[in-house]
Amino acid sequence: MTDAALVHSAPERDALFAALRFDAAGLVPAIAQAAESGEVLMLAWMNRAAIEETLITGRVCYFSRSRNQLWRKGETSGQVQHLIELRLDCDGDAVLLLVRQEGVACHTGRRSCFYRAMRDGVFQEIAAPLIAPETLYGA
Amino acid sequence: MTDAALVHSAPERDALFAALRFDAAGLVPAIAQAAESGEVLMLAWMNRAAIEETLITGRVCYFSRSRNQLWRKGETSGQVQHLIELRLDCDGDAVLLLVRQEGVACHTGRRSCFYRAMRDGVFQEIAAPLIAPETLYGA
Numbered sequence: 001m002t003d004a005a006l007v008h009s010a011p012e013r014d015a016l017f018a019a020l021r022f023d024a025a026g027l028v029p030a031i032a033q034a035a036e037s038g039e040v041l042m043l044a045w046m047n048r049a050a051i052e053e054t055l056i057t058g059r060v061c062y063f064s065r066s067r068n069q070l071w072r073k074g075e076t077s078g079q080v081q082h083l084i085e086l087r088l089d090c091d092g093d094a095v096l097l098l099v100r101q102e103g104v105a106c107h108t109g110r111r112s113c114f115y116r117a118m119r120d121g122v123f124q125e126i127a128a129p130l131i132a133p134e135t136l137y138g139a
Numbered sequence: 140m141t142d143a144a145l146v147h148s149a150p151e152r153d154a155l156f157a158a159l160r161f162d163a164a165g166l167v168p169a170i171a172q173a174a175e176s177g178e179v180l181m182l183a184w185m186n187r188a189a190i191e192e193t194l195i196t197g198r199v200c201y202f203s204r205s206r207n208q209l210w211r212k213g214e215t216s217g218q219v220q221h222l223i224e225l226r227l228d229c230d231g232d233a234v235l236l237l238v239r240q241e242g243v244a245c246h247t248g249r250r251s252c253f254y255r256a257m258r259d260g261v262f263q264e265i266a267a268p269l270i271a272p273e274t275l276y277g278a
Contacts, residue, residue, distance in 0.1 A: 008257055008260050012257065012260060012261055016257060019262070029168050029182060029233075031170050031179060031182060037177075038176075038177025038178070039177070040172055040235055042228065042233075043170060043228060085256050085257065085258055086256065086257045087253040087255060087256040087257075087265075088253065088255045088256070089181065089182060089252040089253050089255075090245050090246065090247055090249075090252045090254070094168075094181075094253075096179055096253040106229050107229065108229055113228040113229045113230075113233070114227065114228050114233075114235040115229070116226060116227045116228075117224050117226040118147055118151065118155060118194065118224065118225045118226075119224055121148060123151050123155045123158070
């Protein structure tokens with residue numbers, strides 16, 4: 001499975017952007033799904049610049065609402081997401097990113113951010129960290 | 140695989156709600172994923188009442204932002220989603236619903252709403268309707 005970098009022309013990106021409907025803040029929710037396992041890894045937000053950078057570089061870039069700036073996933077932690085395919089939903093207001101995740105997606109060191117569940121009638125953790133957060137972000 | 144209806148006690152639902160962080164409009168984005176295939180079906184929004192109803196009935200209920208009311212998925216179309224498991228992400232601001240989808244999730248008659256993709260450098264449709272929309276919603 002090759003990465004999707006650098007294969008999208010500007011006119012095709014324009015066709016995508018014409019179909020995209022950003023919210024009032026200029027953002028759209030983006031789901032990252034592991035292309036090989038189908039596991040849903042995380043949900044984050046993208047603006048137009050983040051989508052453009054992701055399509056051009058093949059590395060997933062989000063927009064951090066808390067830091068109010070582009071967030072190149074894995075820039076600090078090394079846990080990069082390589083774009084395999086970007087999909088858009090019927091209304092154009094949600095994005096699905098099929099990715100190849102290096103290491104773990106969650107800042108807690110877990111593979112997926114969705115590690116808490118209502119299971120067997122109990123709200124519980126269903127996955128343990130694979131990497132210590134201190135390893136990801138320094139002491 | 141049994142449905143998750145009616146097994147969650149009120150204290151466990153309270154534990155979930157204590158961990159949930161709704162946005163300023165009282166909503167949280169919810170991803171629906173087919174429990175058996177792993178396919179991401181759609182992204183919609185839930186408020187507290189929608190989550191509570193979903194957990195109690197075992198049928199997925201969203202909140203429609205356009206209609207400003209609870210949206211019992213499949214009520215009109217018959218394309219019901221049965222809840223298998225509800226998961227919460229690390230920040231508590233996104234929900235993942237593992238569901239058993241009856242029929243199709245998308246109002247266009249496609250299995251998944253994410254049927255448009257940047258693939259092979261072209262922005263294109265990658266899935267065809269399985270059911271005519273007129274069949275779902277009447278003529």
